[in-house]
Amino acid sequence: MSPVNLQSYLIVGAALFVLGMVGFLTRRNLILMFLSAEMMLQGVALNLVAFSRYHGNLGGQVLTLFIVTVAACEAAIALALILMLYRRRKSLDVSLWQELREPELEPIVDEAPLPPAPLPEPMPHLTVAGPEPMHPAEETSHV
Amino acid sequence: MVFFLDITDASRGAALLTLVRDFWPLWATAALGCAGIYGLLPQARTSKPIWAGFGVAAAILLAGLWFVRQDGVWPEQVLFYAFSFLAVVGGILMLAQSNPVHAALSFALVVLNVCGLFLLLAAPFLMAATLIIYAGAIVVTFLFVIMLAQQAGLASADARSREPFLASLAGFVLLGALWCALDKTYNLTPVLRELDLVASAKSLDEVAKLWSEPAAKPGARTLPALDRLKNALPRELEYDVPELEKAWAKQDLPALTKAAARLRDQAAKLKLGALKPRDRDAPVEAPVTAQNVAGLGRTLFTRYLVPVELAGVLLLVATIGAIAIAGRRGEGLR
Numbered sequence: 332m333s334p335v336n337l338q339s340y341l342i343v344g345a346a347l348f349v350l351g352m353v354g355f356l357t358r359r360n361l362i363l364m365f366l367s368a369e370m371m372l373q374g375v376a377l378n379l380v381a382f383s384r385y386h387g388n389l390g391g392q393v394l395t396l397f398i399v400t401v402a403a404c405e406a407a408i409a410l411a412l413i414l415m416l417y418r419r420r421k422s423l424d425v426s427l428w429q430e431l432r433e434p435e436l437e438p439i440v441d442e443a444p445l446p447p448a449p450l451p452e453p454m455p456h457l458t459v460a461g462p463e464p465m466h467p468a469e470e471t472s473h474v
Numbered sequence: 475m476v477f478f479l480d481i482t483d484a485s486r487g488a489a490l491l492t493l494v495r496d497f498w499p500l501w502a503t504a505a506l507g508c509a510g511i512y513g514l515l516p517q518a519r520t521s522k523p524i525w526a527g528f529g530v531a532a533a534i535l536l537a538g539l540w541f542v543r544q545d546g547v548w549p550e551q552v553l554f555y556a557f558s559f560l561a562v563v564g565g566i567l568m569l570a571q572s573n574p575v576h577a578a579l580s581f582a583l584v585v586l587n588v589c590g591l592f593l594l595l596a597a598p599f600l601m602a603a604t605l606i607i608y609a610g611a612i613v614v615t616f617l618f619v620i621m622l623a624q625q626a627g628l629a630s631a632d633a634r635s636r637e638p639f640l641a642s643l644a645g646f647v648l649l650g651a652l653w654c655a656l657d658k659t660y661n662l663t664p665v666l667r668e669l670d671l672v673a674s675a676k677s678l679d680e681v682a683k684l685w686s687e688p689a690a691k692p693g694a695r696t697l698p699a700l701d702r703l704k705n706a707l708p709r710e711l712e713y714d715v716p717e718l719e720k721a722w723a724k725q726d727l728p729a730l731t732k733a734a735a736r737l738r739d740q741a742a743k744l745k746l747g748a749l750k751p752r753d754r755d756a757p758v759e760a761p762v763t764a765q766n767v768a769g770l771g772r773t774l775f776t777r778y779l780v781p782v783e784l785a786g787v788l789l790l791v792a793t794i795g796a797i798a799i800a801g802r803r804g805e806g807l808r
Contacts, residue, residue: 335542335548335550335551335554335594336660337660338541338542338656338657338659338660338661339541339542339554339558340591340595341656341660342537342541342542342653342656343558343561343562343591345649345652345653345656346537346562346565346649347561347562347565347584347588348648348652349645349648349649349652350511350562350565350566350568350569350645351565352644352645352648353508353511353569353641353642353644353645354565354568354569356636356637356640356641356644356645357515357569357635357636357637357638357641358569358577358635358636359631359632359634359635359636360574360577360631360632362574362578362615362618362619362622363568363574363577363578365615366568366577366578366581366615367568367569369581369608369611370565370568370581370584373584373585373588376588376592376604377588377591377592380591380592380595380597380600381595383595383597384595384596384597389769389770389773390773392597392599392600392766392770393770393773393774393778395597395600396600396603396770396774397781397785399600399603399604399607399608400785400788400789401785401788402607402611403607403611403789403792404788404789404791404792405792406611406614406615407792407793407795407796408792408795408796408799410614410615410618410796410800411795411796411797411799411800412799413618413622414618414622414799414800415799415800417622422631423574423622423631424631425631425636426631426636439636441630441634443517443518444518445518445630445633445634446518446519446520
């Protein structure tokens with residue numbers, strides 16, 4: 332008897348699915364939205380494989396294999412579309428495309444200003460250690 | 475203001491309240507986690523969200539300690555905890571990182587740990603396939619991130635979130651509902667406690683008080699509490715509930731306690747949700763563990779042959795589509 336039960340895997344799968352959903356709703360980078368959708372698929376795949384083991388039946392694993400296939404197709408198409416969108420706007424920000432929404436919705440405006448970026452650390456100033464070696468006045472011949 | 479949930483119907487509101495009251499530790503943990511995630515999401519702020527990080531960590535610990543069932547300490551269990559902890563932490567880091575490159579790396583952490591969980595679930599082929607396919611996909615994505623996002627430095631959009639509060643709220647509702655459903659299905663502890671009380675009852679009044687519904691007057695033939703019990707029990711035990719009902723209808727205390735004790739013992743013996751043991755000698759159709767690759771191949775090419783062909787066609791279509799969409803030269807990337 333396995334010491335870890337079915338519901339433990341289902342709980343983890345549910346947590347991954349919800350994290351992916353929150354990521355898809357909040358992140359504004361197109362590529363990260365795509366990765367969040369992939370994370371939701373990971374949660375679902377975990378559920379399916381756990382049920383496959385629970386029932387002693389390979390159907391769940393086969394279905395997960397198909398999910399991985401469809402995810403690969405999705406990755407190809409999504410990255411191509413993202414590349415198209417990037418060519419138009421020169422940015423991955425999804426809010427630049429908000430005129431595609433319903434016309435009566437108010438546009439989202441970034442209100443709170445971002446804190447200024449921290450200044451780059453100054454390069455360390457190295458003190459000279461020891462006396463400067465003697466430089467030869469001119470290159471001597473190696474011949 | 476329009477609420478999505480219609481609780482004008484009183485019974486529906488009461489059902490909702492019962493759900494929240496019965497499973498309040500689950501809801502509290504989900505609320506703690508989602509509040510922490512709300513704090514961690516990239517936003518315009520001045521200080522680092524340390525308290526939100528502590529909140530999320532506390533929620534993960536509580537969920538791991540309380541809701542993940544365990545029977546003793548096994549290596550598999552240690553591995554399960556390690557993999558699932560790292561997977562969830564990777565997911566949270568992916569939400570919290572404002573640098574897209576770091577977020578993509580966190581997603582790689584999630585995939586690696588889910589692959590570890592696949593291995594624990596006796597799916598080695600799937601682990602290898604997911605690892606190879608996702609590793610390839612993530613490397614490509616990673617190159618995209620570096621190529622596109624890093625050309626103009628960090629964008630201000632990455633340091634902000636879209637509707638962080640509403641998204642965390644939606645996550646809280648979904649997580650709480652999913653965990654509630656799982657706990658309701660797989661956790662027999664409240665049912666066992668109730669049956670224990672019935673089995674040790676000294677008088678019929680005690681049972682009537684326990685099932686304190688208006689219909690629980692001595693002599694009532696059916697009880698809402700018994701229906702609830704029947705719903706809470708797994709299907710394997712449903713056939714023993716009529717015995718309890720019959721004893722209650724006859725108002726026969728010894729028979730009632732005996733039936734309750736028997737039901738309790740059976741429910742305690744039932745390993746609900748236990749995964750199948752490793753079985754090396756079982757025929758190919760039955761086992762998952764032994765001969766995983768051979769069994770998977772046989773299943774794929776006999777029972778799921780048409781879907782396999784369709785998946786191949788889908789891959790071809792997706793490849794052609796991707797080339798048609800992205801392959802236009804002339805405009806150039808810049």
